[in-house]
Amino acid sequence: MKQPFGVILAGGQATRMGGGDKGLLDLGESTILGHVIDRLAPQVARVALNANGDPARFGQLGLPVLPDSIEGHPGPLAGVLAGLDWAAGQGADTIVTVAADTPFFPCDLVPRLLLAADGMAQPLAMAATPRGEGEQTKSMSRTGLIRHPTFGLWPVSLRDDLRAALEGGLRKVVLWTDPHGGKLAEFPVAGGDPFFNVNTPDDLAKARALVKGV
Structure with missing residues (x-):
């Protein structure tokens, strides 16, 4: 299998952070997006960013910026589709997506x-972690694992199927x-949640403390 292309999903509206682009917030000597890119780039053949609005605000990153092709902010699957269409044009077989707020x-x-x-003939996989004691989540799988739908491996060959599903109103990742x-793909949680994401100002403070090692 060819090395996957990488797509960073930044199409959300960041309402709990007051709007704007969470990924451009300072985190240590870089930004949240800077940390995401540094982790993703060595693992994939190329990297692109899924984001809506004026792409110029990400110009300093030097990445292709891919807007959703489905209107109305339908969620992460629209970003996956944008990434699949981009990768298809580059001759790639698969993409791996990550969230822009998970450094x-x-x-x-x-x-x-x-x-x-x-x-798998059409490689399709999602990251998951064990459920903590007493932890409840809507993303729970039948095996008791917590699914992280924005962290996945997606086959380019299913992009038209996904497009049809989105146009038909489907929004939830696992329903597709x-x-x-x-x-x-199960990931260990010893030492902390590897998929900790920055949703609120308190989360940002925690992320900054983690970068400082305090």
């Missing part, structure tokens, strides 16, 4: 996703991945 995701994300999808036999 500490695993450095072995891509190898684990590829391993989980090994043998489960019928296609999507697999789960």
Whole structure:
């Protein structure tokens, strides 16, 4: 299998942070997006950013900026579709997506996703972590794992199927991945949640403390 292309999903509206681009917020000597790019780039062949609005605000990153092709901010699947269409034009077979507000995701994300999808004709896999004691989430799988839908491996060959599903009103990631036999790649949580994301000002303060090592 060819090395996947990477797509950073930054199409959300960041309402809990007061709007704007969370990824451009300072985090240590870089930005949240800077940390995301540094973790993703060594694992993939190329990197692009899925974002809506004026792409010039990301000009300093030097990345292709891919807007949603489905109107109305339909969620992360629209960003996945934008990434799949871009990758198809570059001759890629698969993409791996990550969230733009999750600066500490695993450095072995891509190898684990590829391993989980090994043998699939249309490789499709999603990151997952064990459920903590007493923890409840809407993203729970039947096996008790917490799914992280924005961290996944997606086949370019299914992009037209995904487009049709989105145009038909589908929004929830697992309602599309489960019928296609999507697999789960389990990641350990020892030492903290590897998919901790910055949703609120308190989360940003925590991320800054983690970068400082305090």
